[in-house]
Amino acid sequence: MPMFKRSMMILLLLGIVAAGGLMYGYSEQDAAVKLAAGESQSTEVPAHEITVYVTGAVNRPGVVTLKEGARIGDAVNSCGGLLPTGDAERVNMAQVLKDGQKVQVPEKAAAQAKSATNSAKKGKSAEQQGELININTADAQALDSLPGVGPSTAQKIIDYRETEGGFQDINDLKKIKGIGEAKFAKLKDRVCI
Numbered sequence: 001m002p003m004f005k006r007s008m009m010i011l012l013l014l015g016i017v018a019a020g021g022l023m024y025g026y027s028e029q030d031a032a033v034k035l036a037a038g039e040s041q042s043t044e045v046p047a048h049e050i051t052v053y054v055t056g057a058v059n060r061p062g063v064v065t066l067k068e069g070a071r072i073g074d075a076v077n078s079c080g081g082l083l084p085t086g087d088a089e090r091v092n093m094a095q096v097l098k099d100g101q102k103v104q105v106p107e108k109a110a111a112q113a114k115s116a117t118n119s120a121k122k123g124k125s126a127e128q129q130g131e132l133i134n135i136n137t138a139d140a141q142a143l144d145s146l147p148g149v150g151p152s153t154a155q156k157i158i159d160y161r162e163t164e165g166g167f168q169d170i171n172d173l174k175k176i177k178g179i180g181e182a183k184f185a186k187l188k189d190r191v192c193i
Contacts, residue, residue, distance in 0.1 A: 049068065050065070050067075050068050050097060051100065052064060052101045052103060053101070053102045054102075055162065057082060057085050058083060062166045063165035066078065071095060071096055072093050075103055086106075087105070091105055135170065160176055170187075170191055173187060
């Protein structure tokens with residue numbers, strides 16, 4: 001019988017511990033702070049971020065990360081602002097951005113027309129006039145005018161800057177299939193960022 005008494009004592013002790021734990025849990029629950037009907041706890045959720053791609057007539061085109069609810073103006077400012085030829089009137093700077101959105105800042109029509117008119121008057125291309133071509137903003141026709149660059153390579157340059165967020169250095173041109181050291185040597189003095 002001593003074995004039976006020992007088992008009963010252990011069971012009785014476990015029952016007391018379990019009952020004590022339950023009573024402690026209920027007392028702690030009652031001690032919790034209860035809020036009045038109009039009050040709410042501050043559950044501040046950290047601001048989400050969005051990533052957008054900004055191209056065109058900005059100083060540093062590329063991919064930028066902003067707080068959710070940011071506007072196109074914020075994205076342009078993150079890229080160093082507009083170039084002097086940037087046309088802010090053709091972009092709604094107050095528009096709220098969405099994650100993954102692409103923002104294209106166009107150049108002023110007058111600047112484009114003036115450049116084309118001046119070139120036509122002189123009968124020379126930008127290359128012949130010694131003007132540098134911005135590889136982050138130039139169109140296919142301007143890129144095609146570079147030495148050793150044809151329509152196919154011009155399109156590869158445009159595709160690269162759209163997928164990679166723009167060129168960070170003119171040496172990035174070497175990453176484009178078809179532009180090796182020899183072709184790059186012809187291009188490097190004709191292009192800028």
